[in-house]
Amino acid sequence: AKANFAVSYKRMLLTLSPRLCSALGIDNDPEVICEINAGAPGTYDAEVERLFKVFRVEFAPRVTSFALALSEEERFSVLAxxxxxxxxxxxxxxxxxxxxxPPDGRVDDHKILLTFLEDTGKTASAITVAGEERDDSKIEQLFTQSGTVFEAAGAAISCEYSETLLHGIFRDCVS
Known part of the structure; x- marks a missing residue:
């Protein structure tokens, strides 16, 4: 319930003007980025930035709201x-x-980000199935796999694309 509340609140913030979003936002919350800085509305850069802002709001609270340290029963309930x-x-x-x-200079990074999203989606689906089957060892393996997918994207995507359009979600990006 806490994660879904956080998602709902953050969704609401994204509908507001940047100034009001900032005023009502949670200080230093990396998931709520009120400004669109990457380009003029309708451009590829602005659309990717907006898309990923929404994705982070929907995704991050739900995957960071619990840890593998929960009991098996608690973990299955949270996954469900x-x-x-x-x-x-x-x-x-x-x-x-x-x-x-994507424009010519963004094609490679676009493919990397798309692969990240597709692989993350496949892993999420597998986690759901493992949860339904109550296969705790498979869930742990899949959470590790999810981290590997994230790290691979972070290592492959350009720092400029990550920092400009994705607001540094791939934190290990080093220029």
């Missing part, structure tokens, strides 16, 4: 409550990104 929404958020972000046409 949250993971379908993770799948939906990831699928929607991948579909929206796939519909965009």
């Amino acid at each position: 409550a949250l993971n379908r929404e993770v799948e939906v958020a990831t699928r929607e972000a991948a579909e929206k990104l796939a519909a965009l046409s």
